Every structure is written in structure tokens, then in C-alpha cells.
Amino acid sequence: MKFASRSLVVVAVMFLVFGCGQAPEPETQKIVEINAEVAIPTVELEGSAWQAVSITGQPTVEGVVSTIAFEAEGKVGGNAGCNQYFGSWGVDGDAISFGHMGATQMMCVKPEVMEQESRFLEALGNAERFAVDDGMLVIFSTGIEVPTRLAPAPQKSVVSGAVFYRERIALPPDATISVKLVDVSRADAPAVVLAEQEIVPEGSVPVAFELEYDAEKVDERMSYAIQARIESGGELMFTTTEMIPVITRDAPTEDVQVLVQRVQ
Numbered sequence: 001m002k003f004a005s006r007s008l009v010v011v012a013v014m015f016l017v018f019g020c021g022q023a024p025e026p027e028t029q030k031i032v033e034i035n036a037e038v039a040i041p042t043v044e045l046e047g048s049a050w051q052a053v054s055i056t057g058q059p060t061v062e063g064v065v066s067t068i069a070f071e072a073e074g075k076v077g078g079n080a081g082c083n084q085y086f087g088s089w090g091v092d093g094d095a096i097s098f099g100h101m102g103a104t105q106m107m108c109v110k111p112e113v114m115e116q117e118s119r120f121l122e123a124l125g126n127a128e129r130f131a132v133d134d135g136m137l138v139i140f141s142t143g144i145e146v147p148t149r150l151a152p153a154p155q156k157s158v159v160s161g162a163v164f165y166r167e168r169i170a171l172p173p174d175a176t177i178s179v180k181l182v183d184v185s186r187a188d189a190p191a192v193v194l195a196e197q198e199i200v201p202e203g204s205v206p207v208a209f210e211l212e213y214d215a216e217k218v219d220e221r222m223s224y225a226i227q228a229r230i231e232s233g234g235e236l237m238f239t240t241t242e243m244i245p246v247i248t249r250d251a252p253t254e255d256v257q258v259l260v261q262r263v264q
Helices: 111-125
Strands: 009-011 030-032 049-055 067-070 075-079 084-092 095-103 127-133 136-141 148-152 157-164 176-183 192-200 207-213 224-232 235-239 256-259
Touching (some): 049 111, 111 127, 111 136, 157 176, 157 224, 176 207, 192 207, 224 256
Parallel strands (some): 157 256
Antiparallel strands (some): 030 095, 049 148, 075 084, 084 095, 095 127, 136 148, 176 224
């Protein structure tokens, strides 16, 4: 399978554990290929989306979501916990397999997030059969004693874009980027955080972000914005200084460009 639309460089290796590291630009992020050919998909799973409840017997980390969406034409994709992945899927009876799969290589700040992502991708890479048990999708994987269980995923709402600055300088190796989706409707009260992402970039900007939020908490009468800051060694380097509206009042939810200014 080709990924020309993403203009990504494929690194052909055996599926082990997805590494971490953020490429300078989203369109040139590396992916890692997982495994081989798959069977022709059927319609039972097509169009469905699932969210992991437990992965190989261990419950998911609170606030960390690992998902899978079975798309048409044998395509599959989702969020492994930190990185986005994509590829192909197929079933033959109760046998299931995933192939030609790749993922972005963004550094996950918290070790427990990286560990969950690794187990999730390993479970998919070694998937051999599936079942639907009491409304839950159960995936059994070769060499893994306890299966992975997934519940139907709630409707996904996302704000995505990139953080950038104008200075021609690289970020320090220990730099971290914090991106928040906030409710800024009340000028006399602190902004309410609806979603947050911590990123450890590799290299310089722009750095892609994706914030998944609960659409039921959004009021069309209110105002929402993206806030971002870059820190190094505990010191603030860059921050947003202007309001960057999103979601309501015809504001965008995709390709949101977040300019951060250098702190003097």
C-alpha cells in the first residue's frame, strides 16, 4: 500500500515497538511498517470504531485513549495512545490481520503512555482472531496470553494544526511543547481546559498537534481558543500572545496555525 497522500518516508522493519521522536514537519514524519499481506475485509467491522478498555489484560491509563477505526476499502487507522497510525485490515471467518501499517513517531512525554502504545501496537501486529462479546470487540494475538478488549468509541471531535515560531533557531534537546484547548468565554475567570497535549519535539518547528475533546462540553454560544507554550530546563521560551479561536463562530478545527512568540 502506498501513502503518497501523506508524503511520508516508509522505513521497512519488523513490527516490534514503535519508537518515539517528532520530525520537524508533519508531512515528513517517519513511519514504521508493521507486517505483511492481509485477507480481504468483510462488512461486519467496516465503518465501526473502537476504543481500548484493556490491552493484553491491563487496563488503559486514565486519560490515554487507544483507538481503532475500520474504514472502507480495507483501510484502518486510529490513535495508539500518543501517535497516529494507519494501514490495512482484513478478516477471514474469525481470523483477523493488520498489514502495511505505519505510525508517526512523536515522543510521548509520560513513560506509561509509551508503554500502553507499545502494547497496543504489538497486539495489533500479532492479531490472529477476533470475537464480539457482549458488545465488546475482543482481539486475540499470537504469543500474548490475554486478549485486548475494546468498547465502541464515542464520536471523535478533534482540533488539529501546528505550533511554530518565526525565529531561525532549533529547539534545545530537552524542550517540551504544551498545547491546550481552552474555554475563554469568561474574561473574569480562569480559562477552562478542555484538552491538552504534551509534546517532546525532535528538531525545530512546525510541530503538529491534535487535541481530542468532548463535543458535548462545547456550547456554540461560547468562545474557545488554542494556547501553546514551549519550555526548556523549566524556563519558558515561547508562548502564545494572541487569541487563536477555534470550533465555534465559524472558527476552524483543522490546520490551525499557532504562532508562539519568544519570551525575552
